[in-house]
Amino acid sequence: MVDTGPTALRLDARQDGFQHAFARLLGQKRETSVDVDEGVRAILADVATRGDAAVIQLTAKFDRLDISGGRMRVGADEIAAAKAACKPEELAALAVARDRIEAYHSRQKPQDDSFTDALGVTMGWRWTAIDAVGLYVPGGTASYPSSVLMNAVPARVAGVPRIVMVAPTPDDAMNPLVLAAADLAGVDEIYRIGGAQAIGALAYGTATIAPVAKIVGPGNAWVAAAKRRVFGTVGIDMIAGPSEVLVIADEHANPDWIAADLLAQAEHDAAAQCILITDSPSLADAVEAAVQRQLATLPRARIAAASWRDNGAIILVGDLAEAVPLANAIAAEHLEIETANAAELAAQVRNAGAIFLGSHTPEAIGDYVGGPNHVLPTARSARFSSGLGVLDFMKRTSILSCSPEALRQLGPSAISLASSEGLGGHARSVAIRLNL
């Protein structure tokens, strides 16, 4: 019997003490951090020193898998066999997702720029794809084919010439749909390794795996700690925290639909956070009742119930306009707006990873086949960061070129500032060209 009794926190923005209670909700620590840093340090040092030998030994130890003798890389035959093992409708759904993600992200390709100003200075920038990108895919139940697409497709759209996937296969168990997704997304190399040893192999390179310049993708505490440690040697993406959804709804919203959306987020992780803001007390009650009702038949009810009980909240506001500052403070990974004036409200929200507008846009559509990326900033980081996109797989080189006359015009200002900063060599490098 799943303990579905306890309901979510209920707050009322019109009551005394709301600001304090809201601040406590925002500050609530949902992640339990495991300190694996020392173990990770040792593994990375081992991989940096011994390369393949270390990776093979650590894979035998952690994944109970022998990948010696050239079995580290997943072969084309295995990929073909995996695709053959998938149901046709699953492959078709993956292809729909791939095509839609590609169409959306293709619009994100940035423009180069070059212009010459009145002084004769030619300036601009050029975007280039990162040379090689590593994509980490977790093993076990967190091995999501949709995440393979969401990470690899934007890299491919960016023009990354070499996309390398690593995925642990404990006891030799690999999700065939993950291999199919990698193949569909255009991943170039796949290795059956995981953990900190896989991050080390991607960052430092081994005899088998050439190093990459950036590593993306979700992982457990070991993977996250390893990514933090190799940052600098390679680039990394954000470190993802537990998932979140904020739903803003009015009295016309369907409580069953909203409950389903809240539980879709809650089923990810007991640390996930689901919040409803509404101006309708009756909707608030109806959603809570629907959550309890739906939990009874949800396969992952135990997880979802824990999330809803420990981290869920229903916030009642006097007017939906009050929802905007609350939404900006929460800065949710996912924001659903199911109100009469949804677009208008959305326009006022500054901090959100992704917005889902209207009653017919459940967040789960965005997880799979909407088109936008599902890798989004968590833990209020939408205040300062964006979801994954094409720009994350490119870098911009600025370009500057002065004509002799332009240098004559600009030189004195540069010399003045360099001298003020006590950098005589800087001043000289300009002056020497102007015979000053």
Added chain:
Amino acid sequence: MVDTGPTALRLDARQDGFQHAFARLLGQKRETSVDVDEGVRAILADVATRGDAAVIQLTAKFDRLDISGGRMRVGADEIAAAKAACKPEELAALAVARDRIEAYHSRQKPQDDSFTDALGVTMGWRWTAIDAVGLYVPGGTASYPSSVLMNAVPARVAGVPRIVMVAPTPDDAMNPLVLAAADLAGVDEIYRIGGAQAIGALAYGTATIAPVAKIVGPGNAWVAAAKRRVFGTVGIDMIAGPSEVLVIADEHANPDWIAADLLAQAEHDAAAQCILITDSPSLADAVEAAVQRQLATLPRARIAAASWRDNGAIILVGDLAEAVPLANAIAAEHLEIETANAAELAAQVRNAGAIFLGSHTPEAIGDYVGGPNHVLPTARSARFSSGLGVLDFMKRTSILSCSPEALRQLGPSAISLASSEGLGGHARSVAIRLNL
């Protein structure tokens, strides 16, 4: 007597063992890391707990400065007095720089997007400025007004409504040109605090300083460690390492000019790295001789000589085309190309923070008045990251909206993938809307 004798490393790409020597040059560790992490942890915890009281006490301790009684913030009168104390030509040069940086960065403002596809799915994204940004400015000799402009102007162009500057003023010494630059750039608040305590105040907020959402700007080991630690609570920019320049030049280049450019970089820091790649043995010799000659009259000769001796290199190639893969591997912060076919060579370089084209574009022009940003990726990170720009002060929210018909079309694919991933709640949130 400055020890200018020892010359830079000399490599020849056509000789045996070059790849090994080049790899060693690339892997050379130039930074000496000081472990201040435990001290930083304690300071941040103190600021998080005690707020202003901690900041005031730590400032008294480290900067020998009493900022109690409302003296933490720099007043408008002080800013006006500082501007009055600057030379008119310095202020004019700052204004030139500000205007040019603003003109260049204004072109980086990203476009929002919204489109509706054939299924009736409306998608797009919206860029918004970060609500509040903190700018760290080091004290003492590393207090550069040009860096204030390079950090604050793009934030202003992005539309950041609140820009907060912190700068330590040990013994109450503040560079008036730094205050003038902050004022010119449109900084909203200035506080005379520094070190890890200033980073803590910006990240957590105190009674005097409201918290920001992102912190940018260079700093010493304490500041860098504090930024790493508060990352997540706020966004941070890249952690800058010692500066670098790579010059690619042919026989027609002026050795005195190139020597001046190499030394302009070398004078920053003994850990700075200056490399020349050329196909001309006579240019190589002439540049080395000019470096030695110019060192004799360089104010910061001791620093520059150490950099050139310990980290400098001249690499001879048989053909300039060979310079391209070397430049891509070096991934220099600054790349000057002074060859007959400069633009052609530049087009082949994928990894560089900034490129300076032609003989009349010394890198120092870009440090001050070119227009592009001088905050650039160091330590080979141009392989995966870009210089500072307007995008660093904005974030992108994706937007998705399905019509009922669009959901009917897309729903089954989402349900299929969600079911494959074992996420029944996700599947239900779609199915419930389709009466499936």
